[in-house]
Amino acid sequence: MTIKPEERDADLSPPAQKAGGAALCRIILSEDDPIIRERLSKLISAWQDGLLLASCGTLAETIEAISTHDFDLLITDLxxxxxxxxxxxxxLRIARPEAQAMVISVLADDRTVLNSIEAGATGYLLKDADFTDLIEAITDLMAGRSPISSRIARILVKRLSAGTPETSLPDNGPKLTDREMDILWGISKGFTYAELAQRLExxxxxxxxHIRNIYRKLQVSNRSEAVFEAARQGLIKL
Structure with a gap:
């Protein structure tokens, strides 16, 4: 586990602040693959609104960091x-109930996803996602939203819709343009902005x-919510 010397007694210090007095998002990272851990650590360390308190490679190190630090977010592999x-x-739920947890994993089976969320994870990203979206996901999560990859959204939609009768799209539902529908389909498949631009020329x-217009019409604030709401309203099929 890597802990910066000045952060060893972070639980005894007031929350770190950036210039201007705003609080930094204090983060513990748990990832056993050293290459991925280094990549994620660099992304977080380069983020001006974040502070990486500990970078852990095992469960034992992670639990030790949870008990040692006062922090805002745990990002963990499974x-x-x-x-x-x-x-x-x-x-985390026992030691720091006010902190948030986000999973980054290759695992996407129904049971694992649901177990993670039931344990208290409020975000779930797949490792096949573009890690450049990590900071956006952290920002969404700390703002009270739940960033999740589209494949994870599909699992949750299946679970929520199980045994629920289908509802028809209301007459006053959102009127998306053909281009917005193309973009929405791409979002549901997990394409990046660059990939969407290339595919749609x-x-x-x-x-x-286009994405901001979609969010406004669906009354959502991130990709995962857009996919969920569009599927619920029958605009797309997952």
Whole structure:
């Protein structure tokens, strides 16, 4: 586990602040793959609104960091060499109930996803996602939203819709343009902005504009919510 010397007694210090007095998002990272851990650590360390307190490679190190630090967010893998990241989330709920937990994993089976969320994870990203979206996901999570990969959204939609009669799209439902429907389909497949622009042969700069319009019409604030709401309203099928 890597802990910066100045952060060893972080639980005894007031929350770290950036210039201007705003609090930093204090983060513990748990990832057993050293290459991925280093990549994620660099992304977090380069984020001006974040502070990486500990970078852990095992469950034991993670639980020690949870008990040692006062922090805001745990980002954890699930397949750790000495246990499961879900155990870290459960330990977090006991030791730091006010902190948030986000999973980053290759695992996407129904049981694992649901167990993670039931344990207290409020975000779930797959490792096949673009890690450049990590900071956006952290920002969403700390703002009270639940960033999840589209494949995870599909699992949750299946679970929520099980045994629930289908509802028809209301007459006053959102009226998306053909281009917005194309973008929405791409979002549900997990495409990045660059991939959407290339596939649809449009400017990279226009993609966020379409996405903002989709969010406004669906009354959502991130990709996962857009996919969930569009599926619920029958605009797309997952």
């Amino acid at each position: 397949n750790l060499p000495d246990g499961n990241g879900i155990e870290a989330i459960e330990a 449009i400017s990279r700069q226009t993609v966020p504009v």
